[in-house]
Amino acid sequence: MSEAMFHAYASLQPGERLQRWEYEPAPLGAGEIEIRITHNGLCHTDIHMRDNDWGVSTYPLCRATKSSVW
16 A cells, blocks of 8 residues: 555635645555546546535545546
């Protein structure tokens, strides 16, 4: 497992603009693997989640449903 901090863009509150954010990942559980994301994109579902339109979002929110792994 990587010992480095993870770097991402996140919204810290509903409707908030994405901002640079870093966090320390939790240890991997049994049956989990670590992958490296090299590129990602946002879709309109991500915007609904950022704005908490469906009342299910938790923050900080780091969304990218279209990802490429390396």
